[in-house]
C-alpha cells in the first residue's frame with residue numbers, strides 16, 4: 001500500500017451558504033494546500049457506506065467526491081481482513097441499495113466476492129474515489145469512515161516483557177504463519193472466535209481469553225430471526241433464538257462462555273455487541289482443540305498469567321479486541337452563529353421541521369467513542385450538511401438505510417439550492433466534480 005497522503009479539508013464556507021447568506025452549490029476543500037471546488041457533497045471514506053451514499057446521490061443526479069485514505073475501495077475488507085472471512089449474514093441482508101448481489105453468489109459470499117461486488121458497484125455508478133487522501137481535519141461532509149476505522153489495542157501489565165509477536169486481528173491473514181505455535185487470542189467476538197478456528201485448521205494451538213460473557217448463535221438462525229421480527233417483539237424472538245442456540249450449541253457457559261443477561265437481539269440493539277455467529281469454533285472448544293481462559297492478569301516474558309491464577313507459555317498473542325471510530329481525531333465541529341437562536345431541528349436548507357431534531361446539542365459525534373450521540377434511527381443527520389453513515393451498529397443493513405435517507409435529504413436541499421442558484425444566476429465552478 002502506498003503511504004497515505006494527508007489531505008487537510010477545511011470548510012471555507014458552510015456547504016450551501018456563502019458568507020453573505022447567499023446559497024452556493026460549490027463546496028471548497030483544501031487538499032495539500034490547494035483549494036479545489038467540489039460540486040456537491042464530499043464523502044469521507046470509500047468503504048461500503050461511502051459507496052452506497054455516493055451511488056444513491058449519483059442516481060439522483062447529484063455529483064459528489066469520495067475521499068479514501070487507502071489506495072482501494074473497502075480497505076477494511078481488502079487490507080485488514082483475514083483470508084477466510086465471509087459475510088456472516090445471508091447476502092440479502094448485506095447488499096447495498098440499488099444493486100443486488102449476483103444470483104450465483106453463495107448465501108454467505110467470500111471476502112473476495114464481496115470486494116468484487118463493491119468494485120462492480122463503484123463502476124456501475126461511476127464512482128471514482130480519490131485514493132490516498134486521509135482526511136485529517138474537515139467540517140462539512142458525509143462521514144463514512146466507519147465504526148471500524150482504528151484497531152483497539154489494549155495495554156496489559158507486563159506487555160513490554162513479552163518478547164514474542166503481538167498483533168491485532170486487522171493484521172492477521174492466516175494461521176499458516178503460526179503452525180505448531182501456542183497462540184493466545186484475546187477477545188471472543190466474531191474475529192477472536194474465527195481466528196481460533198483458522199489457527200486450528202493450520203495446526204496451531206489456540207487459547208481464547210473470555211473476560212466477560214458473550215452471546216453465541218448459529219449462523220443459520222439469523223435469517224429466521226429477521227423473519228420472526230415481522231410478527232413478534234424482540235424479546236420473544238430472543239427467547240426463540242436462545243432455545244434454538246441451546247438445542248444446537250448446548251450450554252456454552254459450561255465451556256467458559258457464559259451468556260449475558262440480555263437476549264442476543266436486545267443486546268445488539270442496546271449496546272451494539274454483535275452475537276458470535278458460530279462457524280464451527282464451538283465444536284473445537286468442545287473437543288479441547290481450543291482452550292478457554294479468563295481475563296489476563298499480566299503478560300510475562302514467555303507467556304501470560306490469568307485472573308484465575310494460572311500461568312501458561314505462549315509463542316504469540318493475537319488481539320481480537322475490536323475496533324473504534326476515528327471521527328474525533330479529524331472532524332472539527334465549528335459553532336455556527338445561528339445555533340444560539342435555533343430551537344428546532346428543522347433542516348436549515350429546506351426548512352423541513354419533520355427532520356430529527358438536534359436541539360441545542362453542539363456536537364453531533366461523541367468525543368468518547370466517535371459515534372453519533374443520537375440513538376438510532378436519528379444518528380444520520382447533523383447540522384448544516386453534516387451526515388453520518390455506517391454508525392448504527394447494524395452492519396451493512398444499517399448503512400444501506402442511512403444511504404437512502406441521506407441521499408433523499410441531500411436531494412431536497414440540492415433541489416432547493418439549484419432553484420436559488422439559478423435565481424441568482426450564479427453557476428457553480430466545476431473543477432473537481434465527478
Ligand SMILES: Cc1cc2nc3c(=O)[nH]c(=O)nc-3n(C[C@H](O)[C@H](O)[C@H](O)COP(=O)(O)OP(=O)(O)OC[C@H]3O[C@@H](n4cnc5c(N)ncnc54)[C@H](O)[C@@H]3O)c2cc1C
Pocket residue numbers: 044045046047048049050067068069070073074075076077081085086087088089093094133134135136144145146147148149191326330389390391394395396397399
Ligand atoms: C471483519 C469484519 C467483518 C464484518 N462482516 C460483516 C458482515 O458479514 N455483515 C455485516 O452486515 N457487517 C459486517 N461487518 C461490519 C462492517 O462494519 C461492515 O461490513 C462494513 O465494512 C462497514 O462499512 P463502512 O463503509 O461503514 O466502513 P469501512 O468498511 O470501515 O470503510 C470506511 C473507509 O473509510 C476510510 N477512512 C477512515 N478514516 C479515513 C479518513 N480520515 N480519511 C479518508 N478515509 C478514511 C477507511 O480506509 C475505509 O476504507 C464486518 C466488520 C468487520 C471488521
Ligand SMILES: NC(=O)C1=CN([C@@H]2O[C@H](COP(=O)(O)OP(=O)(O)OC[C@H]3O[C@@H](n4cnc5c(N)ncnc54)[C@H](OP(=O)(O)O)[C@@H]3O)[C@@H](O)[C@H]2O)C=CC1
Pocket residue numbers: 085086087088089154169186187188189190191192194209211212213214274295296320321322323
Ligand atoms: N463476517 C464475519 O464473519 C465477521 C464479522 N465481524 C464483525 O466485525 C466487528 C468487530 O468484531 P471483533 O473484531 O470481533 O470485535 P468485537 O468488538 O466484537 O469484540 C472484541 C472482543 O474483545 C474483547 N476485549 C476487548 N478488550 C479486551 C481486553 N483488554 N481483554 C480481554 N478482552 C478484551 C471484548 O470483550 P468485552 O465484550 O468484554 O468488551 C470482546 O469480546 C463486529 O461487528 C463483528 O460482528 C468480525 C469478524 C468476522
Ligand SMILES: O=C(O)C(=O)Cc1c[nH]c2ccccc12
Pocket residue numbers: 089265268274275277393394395396397
Ligand atoms: O457484523 C456485524 O457487525 C453486524 O452488525 C451485522 C449484524 C446486524 N445485526 C445483527 C444482529 C445479530 C448479528 C449480527 C448482526
